[in-house]
Amino acid sequence: MGIKERKERDREDTRLLILDAAKKLFTSQGYEATTIRKIAAEIEYSPTTIYLYYKDKNEILYALHREGFLLLSRQFQALAHVDSSFERLKAMGRTYIRFAVENRDFYELMFIMKEPLLNLNTACGSPQDWEEGVESFDFLLQTVEGCQQEGYFKGQDPRLLSMWIWSTVHGLCALQMHGHLDHVSRHQLNEMADQDIINQVFESFVRSLEQFR
Amino acid sequence: MGIKERKERDREDTRLLILDAAKKLFTSQGYEATTIRKIAAEIEYSPTTIYLYYKDKNEILYALHREGFLLLSRQFQALAHVDSSFERLKAMGRTYIRFAVENRDFYELMFIMKEPLLNLNTACGSPQDWEEGVESFDFLLQTVEGCQQEGYFKGQDPRLLSMWIWSTVHGLCALQMHGHLDHVSRHQLNEMADQDIINQVFESFVRSLEQFR
């Protein structure tokens, strides 16, 4: 009696088909262009069919949201081999920034837009199924604690410290992506190359961190 | 022949009437609820009338955008009397955070949303009529340079330094406003009060800055 199983498989397939179409639209044309109707057209289904597989648009967005965190998480894991904690911390920052620059729409979805997270906070009271984000933060926290063993950041609470380090790098990405860094720099740093300014600011940040002992 | 002048005055009045209605809706009900039709209903005009005074919705948003920067700029100016540059820097951070918390929608408009700035970058090639933002950054820059004269942040480029200090505080506000700080803290800092977490992280940041000499 494998008929029920096949139906479930079919359902899962269609769910994935929808998600893939959404991802394709999303990464190629951005959030604005990713409408229910366009997703439906992409997979040659009727728009309302999508509602048989996803409660609403936010649920699709949230699914992509999770994929984004998986992607970033994997890039972080590739840094686990770096022995020196402080070197790892720097590498994490560069990876984070590169991820934001190369995956603007994903980054927007993961850290800037508020819609997908609203769904999360209402849908699931227990935030256990939302591990990817916390996982990455844990990795940061461990790295910061490692830095403290190497003599950096003495006497600081590693959790608060991790939070504002994250804030700095996120702030950099967010301001850059929306043109604020460029805008300010055009008035202050005429000689600098626009495209590289986020990296220059980050390196300035790193130089400061190196003095924290 | 003061009739032309009166007409111009009338026009300006209506423009302001629209803007005030938009601001009222915006600050009381947020961005989502601020639709052209609702603004029109608020001032008891037809929706299309608004287009006689503003090119499109972004132009209204951009006008509010400017008001927000004026508001923040004024709060910063109140700190000009603080003699110690480092104390002033700390006060600016607290003011910035308080502004973001107390004026969530304005903050969103000014630093998080990208729509109003798009309009700016296309409309005016010369960014001279967009002074409020740069003005505040200048104030930060001067304060940072003052700190350097007081012995802080030795050997650092004050412009890059100012940028990542801004990034840190903006990142804090942005992550907090969209629930990311709370989310992470629920896993890491169970004992801490949610509402105050942004301030705790900021004070941790300040303690670190104090070691930068």
Added chain:
DNA sequence: CAAATATAATTAACACTGTTAATTATCAAA
């Protein structure tokens, strides 16, 4: 004062959006 003109404001409509209710097509079970 009456007619012509400029401009302010409105109505109607377009092309979208997310989403729901009612209806039709499809396919396994009785």
Added chain:
DNA sequence: TTTGATAATTAACAGTGTTAATTATATTTG
């Protein structure tokens, strides 16, 4: 072969920003 469930569709609703065509209201001219 008919019944019943479920998958998919059509039609529609209540919105959105925005534009073209039309009406109302003043101002200037004959």
